[in-house]
Amino acid sequence: MIIKLEQNTAQKDIEVLITYPVKNKIVERIVSLVKSAEMQIECYSDDELKLVNISDIFYIESVDKKTIVCCENENYQNKNRLYQIHEKIKNNGFVQISKYCIVNINKLERIKPLVNSHLEAVLSNGKCLYVTRKYLANIKQILLET
Numbered sequence: 001m002i003i004k005l006e007q008n009t010a011q012k013d014i015e016v017l018i019t020y021p022v023k024n025k026i027v028e029r030i031v032s033l034v035k036s037a038e039m040q041i042e043c044y045s046d047d048e049l050k051l052v053n054i055s056d057i058f059y060i061e062s063v064d065k066k067t068i069v070c071c072e073n074e075n076y077q078n079k080n081r082l083y084q085i086h087e088k089i090k091n092n093g094f095v096q097i098s099k100y101c102i103v104n105i106n107k108l109e110r111i112k113p114l115v116n117s118h119l120e121a122v123l124s125n126g127k128c129l130y131v132t133r134k135y136l137a138n139i140k141q142i143l144l145e146t
Helices: 025-036 082-092 133-145
Strands: 040-045 048-053 057-063 066-071 075-078 094-098 101-104 108-113 119-123 128-131
Touching (some): 057 082
Antiparallel strands (some): 094 101
8 A cells, every 4th residue: 555645735625535456345444434534423521512533432332321432531422322323433434343332443453252252342442342242243244344
């Protein structure tokens, strides 16, 4: 992969050009990553509204009927249900790993088996999350595409 950066002071906005020989899953993932850099969701912290870039999100979980958006250093609340958020961001690198959790595949370091035949997703910040077998096929498919 060749990455070229060019500064043009006359340019009004950032322009991204992706040149490829054949459009494949890697190209689609790069496009998804670029789009996710600007996409934001509304979150709340101490009753204050904050727009959070989805590229900064490690995972989103539903706990006690509350939707928690977890970033590297802070957690926020979102007023939508987990499935509503997932519908908005699923094409931007997010995958469901259990009924109560979706994870940013770009923050996923590895999936490891546990002794009780369960699986655990380890994120790049060291956080470990349980993976339900029901969602394992989806995760494997996405990982094979990348």
